Amino acid sequence: MSKKISIFWFRRDLRLEDNTALSVALSSGKPVLPVFIFDENILNELDRDDARVAFIHQTMSNINTALKKFNSGVLCMHTTPEKAWKELMNKYDIENVFYNKDYEPYAKERDEKITALLEGNSIDVKSFKDSVIFEENDVLKNDGGAYTVYTPYKNKWLSLFKPELIEEQKCDFTKNLLEFSSDFLSLKDLGFTASDIEVMPYNLKHLDIYADKRDFPSDDITTYLGPHLRFGTVSVRKLIRGLNGLESVFLSELVWREFFTQILYHYPKVVTQNFRAKYDGIKWRNNQEDFEKWCNGTTGYPMVDAGMRQLNQTGYMHNRVRMITAGFLCKHLLIDWQWGEAYFAKKLLDYELASNNGNWQWAAGTGCDAAPYFRIFNPITQLKKFDKDFKYVRKWIPEFDGFDYPDPMVDHKTARERALKVYKEGIEN
Ligand SMILES: Cc1cc2nc3c(=O)[nH]c(=O)nc-3n(C[C@H](O)[C@H](O)[C@H](O)COP(=O)(O)OP(=O)(O)OC[C@H]3O[C@@H](n4cnc5c(N)ncnc54)[C@H](O)[C@@H]3O)c2cc1C
CATH class of the missing domain: 1.10.579.10 (DNA Cyclobutane Dipyrimidine Photolyase, subunit A, domain 3)
Structure with missing residues (x-):
């Protein structure tokens, strides 16, 4: 085996800017190999023209192209996470693995298993909060229990908010990426075809009238951020940095998203x-x-x-x-x-x-x-x-x-x- 490397695992954070685990990985001192796994467990359940797969594929392909400038790219794999990590361990001498957390039950179970596998092979694994401002037990009632009602949750969220929580997590690609080249899998290789449906770019142009107009579907002024927040093609910190204070109705909607994230985390039975x-x-x-x-x-x-x-x-x-x-x-x-x-x-x-x-x-x-x-x-x-x-x-x-x-x-x-x-x-x- 050759030199030791770090791996950054892309999952719901498909962007190169303001990405917490990627930022930390790039300052780990070891050359970083970015990896994306098209998870067979998930893909096998989907229609062959699922537009979300096409979107993820296009996004990762763009990221791969962007990293070519640094003689690097994204190692794109199509298998189960367990098999992928066994293959990676065979091929590389891995010192650290970095990823941003995902709070869904499937992801939690997957990450526990992969972490155990990696740690069992003396690889250090570090996970980070990135897709939300507050996670897990960050916002709790005074008695230590989880909130189940939105308004008090939001009030506590606002009271705990600090500007440091939305600081940009800068990613410096100039010296820390592993140099490699590999063929990027096509959509066809994954067994999928292009879709007639496309993810719209997000649009923050109408935030000034959002509070008054967001309920009227024909005005069509909402942001279309949904898929971008889902797949992490935008940073939630960046969105909040762009707001004028914490009073907006739009911010309340982002807090609804975090409210439901913590409900699922604390009450997976739902x-x-x-x-x-x-x-x-x-x-x-x-x-x-x-x-x-x-x-x-x-x-x-x-x-x-x-x-x-x-x-x-x-x-x-x-x-x-x-x-x-x-x-x-x-x-x-x-x-x-x-x-x-x-x-x-x-x-x-x-x-x-x-x-x-x-x-x-x-x-x-x-x-x-x-x-x-x-x-x-x-x-x-x-x-x-x-x-x-x-x-x-x-x-x-x-x-x-x-x-x-x-x-x-x-x-x-x-x-x-x-x-x-x-x-x-x-x-x-
Ligand atoms: C029955 C039902 C199912 C829904 N399913 C989903 C879903 O699978 N995924 C999803 O992201 N949203 C869901 N929503 C919430 C909401 O409808 C969408 O987030 C919103 O319509 C997405 O469009 P937008 O990005 O233009 O929203 P905007 O109004 O511009 O809102 C900005 C962002 O705030 C968040 N947000 C807004 N409203 C809500 C809400 N009620 N709950 C949680 N987050 C919110 C979303 O991340 C959204 O992208 C659902 C709502 C209902 C009533």
Whole structure:
């Protein structure tokens, strides 16, 4: 074996700037080999034209090209993490491994196993907080427990905030990268094809009107940061550095993201269970035909249908409309939130377990800080309030003004009463 090296493992931090573990790796004193593993365990579950895989592939390919300037690149592997690390240990004399933490249950288990494997081979492993400002037990109640209600969590988050937490983690590539060259795998090598759907670049141009306009889908002024925060193509520290103080509604949304991240961390049972067990008795109707109408956007409720069609065609749905479609599935159709959650997970470019799960449980009323079950959105009132000129619904439903558009699949009043009855019985049983 030749000289000792360090490895930086890219995961949900697909960028070269302001990257904590990468910054530390580059100052470790050993030449750094950047590695990305296309994890077979994850890829095998996905459709062959999954747009998120294409996005990750394009992003990593760009990073590889950028590092070529320094006679380096990204070693791109396509296997399971365990096999990848065994291969790396055979090939290189590794002194240290650096990575940024991921708090999802699959990732936590994977990282524990890989760390044990590496440490068992006398390799030093260091992990860092990077995708959030506060992680794990950073924001706790005074009694040491985790917060389960957003507003007090946010107040504590703000009280603990210090400018040092958003300092840039600079990455100096000029002298510390391992020089090597290897072929970068193509999308075809991974068994995938390009997708018609693309991740939009994020857009911070409308933050001054965000508070007033973010609820109106046809204004389309939200940031499209979702996938960029999910895959780490932007640093959350950089976003907050760009704000004028800590008062903005936009910052509150970033804090919602951290709130749900810590809920998933402290209560991993939410992946398969209601946060509140008192809702376990709800008798969902789970009608397959109704579910298909919802998925295809043919419920006869324009706001629901426009949202589902936007999702199916673009991999994105506006937040207000996500709330309406999710509420409709759980309350009007009495379909288990886990069905809707799984559909969103398949389709959303910004799919993230913590936020998706947290928001679905919010909509179903089963979550930690959820809308009370008896608060049932009226999809018609929501349309009048948030798309009164029908601009959004006309955009996604071409037949909206014609005879082909279906009548509502359920009557709102009847469905509302049914939901109240079923929820009430579920809680009492
Ligand atoms: C049923 C349902 C499912 C959802 N699933 C996801 C998901 O899988 N992944 C996801 O990132 N968001 C999810 N959200 C939250 C929200 O809808 C999206 O973050 C937002 O629409 C993404 O668009 P944007 O980046 O333009 O948002 P912006 O309004 O510009 O917000 C900026 C960022 O703040 C964060 N954020 C905003 N709202 C929320 C929220 N309610 N909860 C958590 N973080 C938030 C996101 O990181 C977002 O990118 C879901 C919401 C609902 C109601």
